[in-house]
Amino acid sequence: MNPIYLFFHKTGSPPWFYKYSGKLIPWLWAIFLGLTVYGLYLGLVVAPADYQQGESVRIMYLHVPSAWMSMMIYGLMAIMGIIALVWRIRIMEVLVISSAPVGAAFTAMALITGSLWGRPTWGTYWVWDARLTSELVLLFLYFGVILLYNAFDEPRKAARAASLMSIVGAVNLPIIYFSVEWWNTLHQGSSMGSEGPGIHPSMLLPLLLMATATKFFYGANLLSRARLLLLKQDHRKRWVQDVLSKESN
Amino acid sequence: MSRQATGTAFVALLRRDFLLAYRRRAELLQPLVFLLVVVTLFPLGVGPSPNLLASIAPGVIWIAALLATVLSLDSLFRSDFEDGTLEQMVLSGQSLALIALARTVAHWLVAGLPIVLLSPLLAMWMNLPDEGLAILVESLIIGTPVLSLIGAIGGALTVSLKRGGQLLSLLVFPLYVPLLILATSAVSSAVVDLPYTGQLGLMTAGLIASLTLAPFATAAALKLSLN
Amino acid sequence: MSHTPFILAAYLISGVILFWAAMAPVINKRSLLRQLKARKTRMEKSQ
Numbered sequence: 001m002n003p004i005y006l007f008f009h010k011t012g013s014p015p016w017f018y019k020y021s022g023k024l025i026p027w028l029w030a031i032f033l034g035l036t037v038y039g040l041y042l043g044l045v046v047a048p049a050d051y052q053q054g055e056s057v058r059i060m061y062l063h064v065p066s067a068w069m070s071m072m073i074y075g076l077m078a079i080m081g082i083i084a085l086v087w088r089i090r091i092m093e094v095l096v097i098s099s100a101p102v103g104a105a106f107t108a109m110a111l112i113t114g115s116l117w118g119r120p121t122w123g124t125y126w127v128w129d130a131r132l133t134s135e136l137v138l139l140f141l142y143f144g145v146i147l148l149y150n151a152f153d154e155p156r157k158a159a160r161a162a163s164l165m166s167i168v169g170a171v172n173l174p175i176i177y178f179s180v181e182w183w184n185t186l187h188q189g190s191s192m193g194s195e196g197p198g199i200h201p202s203m204l205l206p207l208l209l210m211a212t213a214t215k216f217f218y219g220a221n222l223l224s225r226a227r228l229l230l231l232k233q234d235h236r237k238r239w240v241q242d243v244l245s246k247e248s249n
Numbered sequence: 250m251s252r253q254a255t256g257t258a259f260v261a262l263l264r265r266d267f268l269l270a271y272r273r274r275a276e277l278l279q280p281l282v283f284l285l286v287v288v289t290l291f292p293l294g295v296g297p298s299p300n301l302l303a304s305i306a307p308g309v310i311w312i313a314a315l316l317a318t319v320l321s322l323d324s325l326f327r328s329d330f331e332d333g334t335l336e337q338m339v340l341s342g343q344s345l346a347l348i349a350l351a352r353t354v355a356h357w358l359v360a361g362l363p364i365v366l367l368s369p370l371l372a373m374w375m376n377l378p379d380e381g382l383a384i385l386v387e388s389l390i391i392g393t394p395v396l397s398l399i400g401a402i403g404g405a406l407t408v409s410l411k412r413g414g415q416l417l418s419l420l421v422f423p424l425y426v427p428l429l430i431l432a433t434s435a436v437s438s439a440v441v442d443l444p445y446t447g448q449l450g451l452m453t454a455g456l457i458a459s460l461t462l463a464p465f466a467t468a469a470a471l472k473l474s475l476n
Numbered sequence: 477m478s479h480t481p482f483i484l485a486a487y488l489i490s491g492v493i494l495f496w497a498a499m500a501p502v503i504n505k506r507s508l509l510r511q512l513k514a515r516k517t518r519m520e521k522s523q
Contacts, residue, residue: 058483
């Protein structure tokens with residue numbers, strides 16, 4: 001049988017997924033930590049302060065990667081949601097709903113770091129600029145998916161509803177983003193510059209390192225949450241009983 | 250299903266929805282009264298300064314329209330869900346998207362259109378200049394159907410939940426953001442003699458897009474909620 | 477205005493958020509396994 005097909009077929013099996021994701025997770029954490037330590041070292045110690053913004057630019061190494069993740073995760077949720085709904089693959093449903101809290105966490109992180117970056121740089125904690133506003137709407141979209149999932153009694157139905165909502169939200173997300181960006185140019189108060197004309201290479205590397213690191217965080221956290229959800233949903237099944245006896249030793 | 254059967258089904262559904270709406274007219278007035286009350290609260294809250302009210306008028310009226318629509322959406326599918334009619338509709342073999350569309354059209358005629366008709370009154374209360382009124386009405390004519398279409402998706406997703414109403418609003422408000430931005434911008438631009446046709450054009454594009462896509466999402470959500 | 481408290485706050489809060497996100501499934505898994513084990517021993521005892 002085609003090995004790729006076989007692989008995907010196996011990942012659909014909860015005990016197989018549980019076992020092999022468990023092996024993968026420590027590596028993902030290790031890579032995350034390694035990239036983060038190196039990236040933060042480069043960003044906080046080696047890289048210079050910004051010409052215009054001063055030291056506060058160091059917040060960028062948190063703010064930009066988390067903002068990127070907030071959008072990437074929502075996009076992934078939508079894609080996985082389509083697979084889950086069309087092909088009824090349970091593991092995809094689990095991955096969709098396990099991604100939501102991680103995405104929400106990154107969104108909150110982007111908002112808070114953005115706010116703290118704004119205060120020393122542009123004088124205010126909050127401003128209705130295009131990016132912050134879209135991020136806030138994105139946070140509400142995440143909350144909506146999470147709350148919708150928790151409102152249902154039956155887990156698989158809940159996951160399918162959450163998947164549908166992610167897809168609807170994802171379709172609207174570009175529209176929301178562009179409309180907010182356009183709205184912002186209309187109501188331009190003080191000029192909220194972005195990172196400036198271009199990014200200095202000594203800042204680019206730590207930024208990319210942190211961006212990559214966050215992806216490994218997502219991977220590790222996602223698998224961790226997915227495993228927990230599978231245990232919870234399958235707690236009556238044999239494979240969970242086996243896990244139970246194995247992990248108590 | 251033959252083309253004729255589908256058309257007949259659509260009309261039959263609309264007729265049924267109107268009959269049901271007529272029987273519950275008091276209930277349907279609630280969101281509209283809410284609309285009036287909410288708009289009234291703004292002068293009470295921010296002061297009656299005519300310039301201030303005029304400057305926030307497009308936003309206030311549109312937000313009140315959003316709130317009133319969301320209130321009327323919760324019961325969109327609920328009674329049919331509870332007495333089993335919805336299940337029968339799904340089993341009937343008719344295109345579920347068409348059924349969803351029929352329900353949405355009925356909702357707009359009963360809940361959205363009255364908002365359009367009340368808007369001149371709201372515009373007067375909020376001191377919206379005359380140049381803005383025509384565009385306000387236009388924006389509502391284009392926009393309220395979109396509110397119904399997208400809102401139906403939320404209504405279908407939450408119909409099987411006991412306290413679906415609050416969640417419905419939370420799900421649907423972020424999706425309404427682009428509409429709100431475009432509509433209020435159109436009206437504000439019209440007031441100061443700036444171009445507004447672009448905004449209305451985009452809103453119309455949004456209407457066409459929702460008209461073609463939303464019923465399918467609503468149908469999927471209904472199927473989901475029923476299982 | 478010194479930028480340091482803002483930078484510190486940003487990194488601290490981010491750390492807390494990510495730490496919570498990472499730890500939540502670990503803690504929940506431990507308590508879930510504990511619950512399931514307790515239920516298992518209860519069922520075995522009653523037989």
